[in-house]
Amino acid sequence: MIERTELKHPFSGPPGTTERPALCARALTKTYGPTVALAGVSIELWPGEAVAVMGASGSGKSTLLHCLAGVLAPDSGAVVLHDPRHGSLDLAGLDAEERAAVRLRSFGFVFQQGLLLPELTAVENVVLPLMLGGVERRAAQARAARWMATLGLAGLEERRLGQLSGGQQQRVAIARAQVADPVVVFADEPTGALDSSTSGEVMSALLSSTRDRGRTLVVVTHDPLVAETCDRVVHLADGLVRGDGR
Amino acid sequence: MNAAATQLHTPDLTGRARLRDLAPLLLRGGPADRRSRLLPVAAFAVVTALTLTVAGGAEFFLRLDEVGVDSSYQGVYAALACVALVVLAVPLLALCGSAVRLSTRRRDTRLSSMRLLGAPRRLLVRLSVLEAGGLALAGVLVGVVGHLVLAPLVGTVRFVGGPIGTAAVVPSLPVAFLTIAVLVGTAVVAAALGLQKVAITPLGVRTRELPAGAHWVRAVVALVVIGAISLAGRSLGAAGSLLVAVLVVVGMLGAGLAVLNVHGPWLLRLLSRRSVRRGGSGPGAVTRLLAARTVLDDPRAVWRQVSGVAMVSYVSVIVGAGLALANLTAAGDRSPADVMLTDDLRTGILLTIAIAFATLAASITVHAAAEVFDRRDLYVALDRLGTPRAQLERTRRQVVLRPLFTVCLVSAVAGAVTVLPLTGAALVLDPLTLLAVVGALGLGLLVVRLAVGATTPLLRQVLESPEPVV
Ligand SMILES: Nc1ncnc2c1ncn2[C@@H]1O[C@H](COP(=O)(O)OP(=O)(O)O)[C@@H](O)[C@H]1O
Ligand SMILES: [Mg+2]
Numbered sequence: 001m002i003e004r005t006e007l008k009h010p011f012s013g014p015p016g017t018t019e020r021p022a023l024c025a026r027a028l029t030k031t032y033g034p035t036v037a038l039a040g041v042s043i044e045l046w047p048g049e050a051v052a053v054m055g056a057s058g059s060g061k062s063t064l065l066h067c068l069a070g071v072l073a074p075d076s077g078a079v080v081l082h083d084p085r086h087g088s089l090d091l092a093g094l095d096a097e098e099r100a101a102v103r104l105r106s107f108g109f110v111f112q113q114g115l116l117l118p119e120l121t122a123v124e125n126v127v128l129p130l131m132l133g134g135v136e137r138r139a140a141q142a143r144a145a146r147w148m149a150t151l152g153l154a155g156l157e158e159r160r161l162g163q164l165s166g167g168q169q170q171r172v173a174i175a176r177a178q179v180a181d182p183v184v185v186f187a188d189e190p191t192g193a194l195d196s197s198t199s200g201e202v203m204s205a206l207l208s209s210t211r212d213r214g215r216t217l218v219v220v221t222h223d224p225l226v227a228e229t230c231d232r233v234v235h236l237a238d239g240l241v242r243g244d245g246r
Numbered sequence: 247m248n249a250a251a252t253q254l255h256t257p258d259l260t261g262r263a264r265l266r267d268l269a270p271l272l273l274r275g276g277p278a279d280r281r282s283r284l285l286p287v288a289a290f291a292v293v294t295a296l297t298l299t300v301a302g303g304a305e306f307f308l309r310l311d312e313v314g315v316d317s318s319y320q321g322v323y324a325a326l327a328c329v330a331l332v333v334l335a336v337p338l339l340a341l342c343g344s345a346v347r348l349s350t351r352r353r354d355t356r357l358s359s360m361r362l363l364g365a366p367r368r369l370l371v372r373l374s375v376l377e378a379g380g381l382a383l384a385g386v387l388v389g390v391v392g393h394l395v396l397a398p399l400v401g402t403v404r405f406v407g408g409p410i411g412t413a414a415v416v417p418s419l420p421v422a423f424l425t426i427a428v429l430v431g432t433a434v435v436a437a438a439l440g441l442q443k444v445a446i447t448p449l450g451v452r453t454r455e456l457p458a459g460a461h462w463v464r465a466v467v468a469l470v471v472i473g474a475i476s477l478a479g480r481s482l483g484a485a486g487s488l489l490v491a492v493l494v495v496v497g498m499l500g501a502g503l504a505v506l507n508v509h510g511p512w513l514l515r516l517l518s519r520r521s522v523r524r525g526g527s528g529p530g531a532v533t534r535l536l537a538a539r540t541v542l543d544d545p546r547a548v549w550r551q552v553s554g555v556a557m558v559s560y561v562s563v564i565v566g567a568g569l570a571l572a573n574l575t576a577a578g579d580r581s582p583a584d585v586m587l588t589d590d591l592r593t594g595i596l597l598t599i600a601i602a603f604a605t606l607a608a609s610i611t612v613h614a615a616a617e618v619f620d621r622r623d624l625y626v627a628l629d630r631l632g633t634p635r636a637q638l639e640r641t642r643r644q645v646v647l648r649p650l651f652t653v654c655l656v657s658a659v660a661g662a663v664t665v666l667p668l669t670g671a672a673l674v675l676d677p678l679t680l681l682a683v684v685g686a687l688g689l690g691l692l693v694v695r696l697a698v699g700a701t702t703p704l705l706r707q708v709l710e711s712p713e714p715v716v
Contacts, residue, residue, distance in 0.1 A: 071362065085256065097367055104364025105259045115359045117272075124271055131268055132365050134261020143257065176363075181256040 020082050022047050022183050022216045023068055028077035030063050030239075037063040038074065039239035045184065050207055050217040052227035055236035061220040062188055064236065068218065069107050069186045070099035081106060083183045104132055108177030108185040110170065110206065116161050122172045123148060123157035129180045147175045151205050167198035171205055178209045184216040185209075191226055203229050263369050265376075272356065273377050283381065285612050289345035290385020292608040293338060294429055295392035296601060299400055300334050301425050302417035303327070306410060316583055323406075326591065330598045332500055333561050336507075337554035337605040342429065344550065344609050346436040348616050349381040371438055378437030382430045390426070403597060405590050473663075502664055506556050506657060511545040513656065514649050518542045521648075533637060536628075537644035540621075551613050552650045554606040556657040558599060559687050563661035563669065565595050566683035570672035603690055610646060610697040617642070618704045629709045638705065643698050650694060654687055 021044040030038040037060045045051055045068075053061050066072040068079055070091040079091040083106045091099060108129075109115065116125045123144050130140035145157060151171045161169055170190055177185050187206060191199035203219075203226055210217040211231070219230060227233050235243035307327035310320045357370050394416070401412040417425065521538035524531075541548045569592065618625070625638060662669040672680055 100361060100364045100366060102364070103362070107364075109362055115362055117356055117359055119274065119356065120271060128271075128360070129363050130257055130259070131271075132263045132360070132363060132369070133257065133259025134263055135257055135259070136264075137267045179257075180259055 020088075021045055021080075022082055024078075024080045024082075025064075025068055026078045026080075028064070028067050028074045028079070030060075030067060030072065030074050036239050038067065040077070041236070041239070041241055043068075043234060043241065043244070045216050045218060047183075047216055048211055048214045049232060050211040050219065050230040052230040052233045053218065053220045053236060054222070054227055054233055055242075059236040060239040061236055063239075065186050065188055065218060065220050069109070069184075070094070070102050073099070081183070104129060105180065106183045108180070108182035110173045110177050110185065110187040110190045116169060116173055116176070118161045121158050121160055122153065122164065122168075125161070125172055126175045126179050129176060133180060144175065144179055147179050148172070151175050151209070165198075166194050167202055170194065170202045174202070174205050174209060182215065184218065187217065187219045189220055189222065191221065191223060196225065199223065199226065263365065265369065265372055268369070269373065269376055272360075272373055273380070283349075285615050286345045286349035286381045287385040287388065289341060289348060289608065289612040290382050290429070290433070291388035291392055292605070293341045293345060294386045294389025294426070295396060296334075296341075296605055297338055297425055297429065298390065298393040298417055298422060299396065299415055300331065300338070300601065301421050302397075302415045303400075303410075304331050305417050305421055306405075306414040310406065319583055319587060322587065323590075326594060330594060332503075333557065333598055334601055334605070336503060336557040337602050337609065340550050340554050341605050341609040341612075342432055343436070344613050344616075345382070345385065346378060346433050346440070347547070348612060349378045349433070349437065353377065374437045374440075375434050379430060379434045382433035386426050386429055390422075403593065405593060407586055502560060502660065503557055506560060506660065507549075507553060510549040510553055510556060510653065513652070514541055514545040514549055517649070517652055518545070532633075533641045533644055536641045537648060540641075540645045541649060548645065548649050549653075551610060551646060552653045554602060554609060556653045558602045558606070558690060559654045560657040560661040560664075562595075562599060562683045562686060563658045563680075564665050566680055567662075567665055567668040567672040569595065570676035570678075570680060599686055603693055606690065607693045607697045610694050611700055614642065614646065614698045614701040615704050617645075618701055618708055622708050625705060625708060635706075635709075639699075639702060642701075642705070643695060646694060646698055647691070650691065654691065658684075658687065 023043075023045040025041060025043045028038050028041045029036075039060075041060070041064055043064075053064065055061050063072065067074045067077075070079070070081075073094075073096075074092055077092060080088055081091055081102065082088045086105065089102075091102060094102065103109075117128075120128075123141060126144035126148060127135075127137070127140040130143060131137060135143075145154075148154060148157060151174055153168065153171055153175065156164065156168065161172070164172065173190070177187075185206070190206065191202050194202060206217060206219070207229060209215075217230070219226065221227055232244070232246050234241060304327045307323045310323055311317065353374060357365075357374070360370060361367075397415040398412045400415045402409050404410070416422075518538040518541040521534055522542065524534070526534070628638060629635075669680075
């Protein structure tokens with residue numbers, strides 16, 4: 001289904017080329033009734049890059065993140081994803097079902113509350129994306145356990161989320177975001193609920209598992225210390241990019 | 247970074263999610279879930295036991311020739327059984343609705359997280375159907391046992407000149423299977439439709455329906471419909487046979503109930519809005535504000551709870567008036583069959599009201615219990631702020647009792663208006679019967695109050711061990 005909707009977009013080229021942005025958004029707009037959340041945002045995200053998105057509360061950071069990640073469809077504009085494994089396509093032209101499929105195979109998510117399922121154990125949360133992609137339970141579990149070990153969560157696999165600290169929960173979320181080897185990982189205030197030293201640990205886990213492996217990381221944050229660890233900071237104000245620098 | 251993980255190959259995610267693998271994970275639920283899952287199962291069990299009993303009873307009245315009842319009366323009994331079915335369908339459906347809502351309660355957040363990760367809609371639909379269907383089936387099985395245990399008791403009820411017996415209460419196998427299939431089917435369809443409405447947003451932002459403006463046109467439409475039913479009832483009832491009259495009454499009830507159901511949520515919203523605006527000070531005002539806000543949060547859900555009472559109060563006023571007149575006019579020369587019919591009519595009314603109240607009590611208990619879990623955050627927050635427990639309890643009661651009281655009053659008045667000349671005459675000639683009806687309604691309110699009170703231990707439990715919010 002995804003293949004059929006693939007667009008011959010000006011930004012698209014043959015799969016396998018690396019000299020292209022992983023994500024390229026052009027003139028994104030999004031309104032909620034009278035509220036203009038995005039007023040025409042253009043942005044390019046490159047492989048191996050960690051980008052911080054900053055701005056006042058209500059400036060459109062989350063909306064931008066959701067549009068880039070195919071969670072929301074923008075009112076107008078284009079979001080071209082280039083996944084070396086699957087080629088290029090414009091997310092804005094996909095329906096909800098197709099965007100879900102793209103999220104599953106190309107994106108990872110770490111949100112403030114993690115969006116983990118409290119009913120499941122830590123490792124069960126991590127295997128979910130794999131199992132949604134049809135990977136057999138045992139194989140998924142083995143892969144998940146390796147990622148958890150990498151993130152310092154060895155031995156905590158069978159814990160329920162309520163039995164983990166905030167920092168541990170976020171690392172579970174990172175493991176879940178990483179387990180399917182996404183092209184871009186989106187994090188919305190991943191350290192928002194953490195103290196500064198835990199926040200540092202979570203950020204370095206995020207960076208080492210994404211940027212340091214040639215993937216792209218987009219972090220929405222209020223914290224200048226978090227932004228400092230990224231390669232590039234994009235400032236939003238009133239739904240527009242007001243600054244974009246390294 | 248550990249090199250091992252870095253060198254992991256990219257997994258192939260082009261396969262299909264396997265329901266067989268995912269279902270045990272996602273339907274298992276946490277410990278708190280498992281506890282609250284008893285609620286929908288219990289609700290389905292009660293619905294099943296009652297529905298089977300009602301179905302068995304209705305079947306008994308549709309096959310009276312086998313019992314040897316005079317054929318000229320068989321039509322009347324059949325029609326009366328249909329009235330009872332229509333009347334009982336409302337609270338039974340409400341309870342079934344509560345059960346479904348309970349079984350899909352924790353579902354929305356879980357599904358939106360799954361959707362964010364990219365789960366296909368088809369999978370989510372299947373998971374919900376599996377969950378709701380499984381809980382319904384478990385409840386139905388318990389309910390069948392409950393029905394069989396209760397059947398001898400219900401069998402002692404006297405109709406057509408003697409106890410009807412256990413066999414009369416137990417429906418035939420085809421009817422039983424049909425009933426069960428309808429119940430489980432309703433659960434599954436409602437779960438799938440509910441999912442459609444949640445629209446499974448990956449953000450879990452449940453954008454609430456904006457409350458529609460309280461339009462005066464609705465009130466006018468309601469009055470016109472009730473007036474029309476009333477007129478139609480009078481002209482037709484005067485002309486036709488008893489059977490026609492009964493059918494007219496069925497139609498009137500159905501239409502009246504439909505009007506009530508359309509306008510109920512609107513009425514609740516209107517009244518709660520006024521309550522919110524009223525202001526005032528002191529604990530009473532806080533209780534009132536919280537209760538009104540809770541109703542405004544989802545007037546439809548609150549309505550579903552109280553609609554059973556609306557139905558009982560509407561119908562019992564109508565039937566009570568009819569019975570009062572029947573007592574008076576038929577006091578003279580009556581054939582034994584007529585006497586039997588009047589007796590059976592009274593038994594039938596009492597039985598119907600009793601079953602309606604039983605359903606209502608179950609529905610309110612289950613709903614109040616679910617509210618404790620659903621509004622855990624609210625109650626915990628209020629508790630931490632230092633709100634006395636007694637006031638929390640008062641708030642919980644008011645959420646149900648205030649709308650209930652209003653609805654009871656409005657429906658009783660609507661019922662009285664529908665059969666206006668009858669009520670007038672009954673009030674003058676036989677006030678005792680109408681007093682009995684009012685007494686029955688009072689009893690209903692008491693039952694509901696007790697039902698809410700029965701869930702107090704759950705609230706205590708939640709306040710004493712609030713679950714960590716993830
Ligand atoms: N679901 C929604 N419905 C209505 N308005 C929304 C919704 N989501 C966001 N908004 C509005 O859009 C604007 C941008 O929101 P958001 O992207 O969440 O900002 P940020 O993440 O920068 O705080 C805000 O004014 C917010 O109120
Ligand atoms: Mg935000």
